[in-house]
Structure formats: structure tokens, C-alpha cells
Amino acid sequence: xxxxxxALWMCVVLAGSYASAHHSFAMYDTNQLLTVSGTVKAxxxxxxxxxxxxxxxxxASGASQLWTLELPTSPGVLTRMGWSKHSLQPGDRVxxxxxxxxxxxxxxxxxxxxxxxxxxxxxxxxxxxxxxxxSK
Amino acid sequence: xxxxxxxxxxxxxxxxGAAGASSEDPASHSVLDPAPRAKDWAALAKLPDxxxxxxxxxxxxxxxxxxxxxRWLPEIARQVEQRKADDAAGKPQNVFVNCxxxxxxxxxxxxxxxxxxxxxPGRVTILGEFDGxxxxxxxxxxxxxxxxxxxxxxxxxxxxxxxGTLVIDTVGFLPEVYLPLGQAVAIPxxxxxxxxxxxxxxxxDRLIDELVITAPRxxxxxxKISRSFVRSRERKFEIIEASCRQGDFFEDxxxxxxxxxxxxxxxxxxxxxxxxx
Numbered sequence: 001x002x003x004x005x006x007a008l009w010m011c012v013v014l015a016g017s018y019a020s021a022h023h024s025f026a027m028y029d030t031n032q033l034l035t036v037s038g039t040v041k042a043x044x045x046x047x048x049x050x051x052x053x054x055x056x057x058x059x060a061s062g063a064s065q066l067w068t069l070e071l072p073t074s075p076g077v078l079t080r081m082g083w084s085k086h087s088l089q090p091g092d093r094v095x096x097x098x099x100x101x102x103x104x105x106x107x108x109x110x111x112x113x114x115x116x117x118x119x120x121x122x123x124x125x126x127x128x129x130x131x132x133x134x135s136k
Numbered sequence: 137x138x139x140x141x142x143x144x145x146x147x148x149x150x151x152x153g154a155a156g157a158s159s160e161d162p163a164s165h166s167v168l169d170p171a172p173r174a175k176d177w178a179a180l181a182k183l184p185d186x187x188x189x190x191x192x193x194x195x196x197x198x199x200x201x202x203x204x205x206x207r208w209l210p211e212i213a214r215q216v217e218q219r220k221a222d223d224a225a226g227k228p229q230n231v232f233v234n235c236x237x238x239x240x241x242x243x244x245x246x247x248x249x250x251x252x253x254x255x256x257p258g259r260v261t262i263l264g265e266f267d268g269x270x271x272x273x274x275x276x277x278x279x280x281x282x283x284x285x286x287x288x289x290x291x292x293x294x295x296x297x298x299x300g301t302l303v304i305d306t307v308g309f310l311p312e313v314y315l316p317l318g319q320a321v322a323i324p325x326x327x328x329x330x331x332x333x334x335x336x337x338x339x340x341d342r343l344i345d346e347l348v349i350t351a352p353r354x355x356x357x358x359x360k361i362s363r364s365f366v367r368s369r370e371r372k373f374e375i376i377e378a379s380c381r382q383g384d385f386f387e388d389x390x391x392x393x394x395x396x397x398x399x400x401x402x403x404x405x406x407x408x409x410x411x412x413x
Contacts, residue, residue, distance in 0.1 A: 023406030024228035024320035046382040047268075051400075051408055066410040068400075076249050076265050076376045080191070080368075102226040107409035 025072060028099040028109035036067060037116075040092040045085035047074050052088060052110055054096060069098050069110040071124055078124070087122055088113065169277070172257035179257075184300040184337055186253040189373040190365035193342060197248055201318040206349070206359035212323055219321045228320030230406050235380045238267045239289030239313040240306060240331055244345050244363050246316050250375050251365065260295060260302060268380035274304050281307050289313055291331070301336040315351060315359070326353035341367040383408075 038056035050071040057064040071078065075085070088094065093116035098108030113122045201220075208216055219229050232238050238246060247266035254261040258277030264270055274295040285292045285308035292308040309329045314322035329351040338344050342364060349359040385397035400408045 023230045023233060024223055024318065025407075026223045026226050026228040026320060027403065027407050029226070042386075044383065044386065046385075047378040048380060049383045051383060068408040068410055070407060074249060074265075074378060076378055079376065080250075080373050082372075101403065101407055101409060103403055103409075105403055105407075105409035107403070107407050109407075 025070075025109055027102055029102045030099050030109075032100055033097055033111065034100050034108065035095060035097050037095045038064075038067070038093070040088050040090050040094060041066065042090055043085065043088040045075050047076075049073065050075060050078060052096070052113070054094070065106055068107040069096060070107065071110045073124060081125060083122070093117060169258065176257035180255045183255055183297065186255070186337075186343065188341075188367040188369045189250045189252055189375060190343055190367055191250045191373065192248055193364040193366045196362075196364040199318045200245055200316065200361060201321055204361050205317055206315070206361075207356040208323070209354055209356050212354045216317070216321065216323060219323075220317075223318065223320040227404075228406075230320050231314055231316070231322045232267075232319060233406055235268070237270050237289035238316075239309065240272070240291055241347055241349055241361075242314060242316045242322075243267065243270070243272060243290060244333075244347065245361065246319075249378065250373060252375055263375060265375045265378045267378075269375070269378050274302070276302075281305070287311075291329075301334050304331075304333040304335070306331045306333070311353075315349065315354065323354050325351040328352055338364070343367070 036054065036056050038054045041053040041055050042051075044051040044053065050073070052067075052069040052071065054067045054069060055064050056067060078084075078087075095114045095116065097111040097113075099111065101107045110124065114120070115122075205216075222229050232242075232246075243262075243264060243266070247264060249265035251265070252263050254263065258275065260274040260276055262272040262274070264272075270290070272290050272293060274293040276295045276297070278296075279294060281292050281294060287308055287310045289310060291306040291313075293304050293306040295302050295304040297303070307330050309325060311327040311329075312324050313329065315325055315329075316322040329349065331350075332348045334346045336344065343366075344362050344364045346362045347360070349355070349361070351359070382397075384400060384402070386400050388396060388398050390396045401410075402408050
């Protein structure tokens, strides 16, 4: 399984790129709030959006899936909320709530993470009325 | 004969405008900025205290979309409604995806990040965190706008102080610079945009930037809009480096073990996702 995830990971990072930079979050379905449990693959502390790479499962048939869960803002804004690049670390087991991509791909807009060990809750509170799908 | 040719060449180089820069070319005029004197630095102490880090006020963080929209020309209004519909349908026409500067007025209206103000003799500099740490220079040394400025994303800004208010006048924008309502709802100014601003404190730690935007090729009337910012002196609020596209890449190693950025795949709307195996 590890080798399969590693192979998939290499596919991710070697795949063709479509520039995102500052983008609307309209491609995420805010009417759906999904939950996924898994292990942090990487916590990408990058501008303009931080990204949580998460491996779920394995499910009953032993399969796992890699997810990209995009946080709706940047390291600077997250730092001012008390986050840091160490808030989530590779290997952390977490339960994450997110708004899924409308396209059905395994990506989403991060809402909340709960660490399985210790129960710490991490949220992005942009504050009213900024928590819109257009937040960056 | 040879002497005549040599004389002709010499005259050509000596005559103004005969070779190289013309005396009528503004670029040929050398204007030196005087070195600041002690009294110029001392004068800065009389300006209002805008030190610290300024972030959009909690009650003024939203983008203009649905909050304060301008009156567009009819044809432009149709385009705006289409972009709104596309965004609402989950097919955003993102406008800030190419890493070019977002420019004014987006610098002020679209940030949710921090800004800071630097006062030096003859100039106010506004440093941003949004949009790749870009900045604005506002000349307060009494100069005029150039007659024929090179067009830029933030334009050419001159300012002066009226008491505690910094009054800024900006022209010289590229026509492609957007008038933004949101990340996926924006219209290029299409040329001749002019922005007037009044920036001042409204309380000890709250600052407002009041803008009047004139863009006759897309707006039916000047767009009056403001953005308020609140001050923090906490170090964790200080501006950090912020590139515009780092998130499009993942940090990995190449075949030789060197640290490299490799592209992450994105769907058409700009969201990252892993490929289906």
C-alpha cells in the first residue's frame, strides 16, 4: 500500500500544472460538508493558500486515497490566527471536515481538523463576513 | 573630401537632436532628488502615527461583491452578471491567476492580508503582504504626474497631507488592470482610470482609505468605496514573505537529491487535486 501511495504521490507532483495563484473558491460545494479520517502526508505551508495533503483509509478492501484539502487563506493570515507550519505534521492522524470539489476529484476546501491523539481542534476563522467562498 | 565628411559627422554629433536623445525628450532631462536634511527627517515626526501592521477590519473584510458595487456601463454590466453567474455555478473566471501584479484598486480592496506604511522624506511607501509583497510608492515631494507616464499596475501616485489625511492622486494604469468585485468577478478598466484617495485615522487604531475611482470606459459614474484597517503591534501580525504562486508547487527532491519545486496539478477552477490512479 505504501508503494501505491508513493507512486500516486509522484504522479501528483510530476503532473502537469494549471496555475492557480489567487482563485475563487467557487469550485468547492459549500452545501456539502464531508468528513474524512486519515494521516497527514504533508502540510504545505505555502502562499497564497496552505494545502493539507491527507491519505485516508485504508478502507475495507485495503485501498487508500490521497486528498488535497486547500485552506482558504495564507500563512500570514493563519499565523495571525495562531497557526504555524507545525500545526499539522506528517504522520498526524486527523479527522477533517471539508467542502468537496464539485468536480468529484479528491480535493476540498478545508474547514476543520481534529487530531485523533489529544483531540486538538484546528479551524480557520476568517471572521464575519470574510468567510466567503471567495476568501483567499 | 575626407575633411568634409569628418566635419559632417562631427556636426551631426554636436547638433541637439541630431543623434541620440533629443532635448525635447523628457527622458533626457536629469532631475536630481535633493538629499534629505535633518529638518526633513524631523518633519516626519509631525505626521500621524501609522506605525504597526494594518489588517482589514473585522467588519470590513468582505470583497466588494454584493456589498458596494459600482454602476457599470450597460454593456459592462452584462459581462459582470455573466461572471457572477459563472462563479455561482462553480465555473469561476478567475482573474488573478497569472502572477502579474493585481494593482490598484485591488491592492486595497482585495487584500485580507496585512499592510504597513513607511514615511520617508518626500515619500510614503505602502508595503503589502497580499499579491506577492508588492508595494506602492506615493511621492509627497510636490512633483506632478509625468506628462506621458509609462503605464503600470499600481499607476503613478502623488500625494500631500491635509492635516492628518494623506490625499493621493493616481493615474497611468495599464488598461488591463481590474476593477474587482471578487476573485472571479472583475472587469478591466480598459484605459484612462484615475483614482483619488483619502487615507486617515478614524480612531486610535483604525484607519480608512476612501477611494473615488473614475474609469469612463467601464463605469457610468465614479465608484466611491472605502476599506478600513485595524492596527496591531503584535509581532505575530508583522508582514511575512508571500509569493503569489508558491502553492502551485510542491517541495520535493529531484533525481540527484536536490531540493526542487515541482508543479501540482490543478483543476480548471484553480483548485489542487490528486489524479485518479
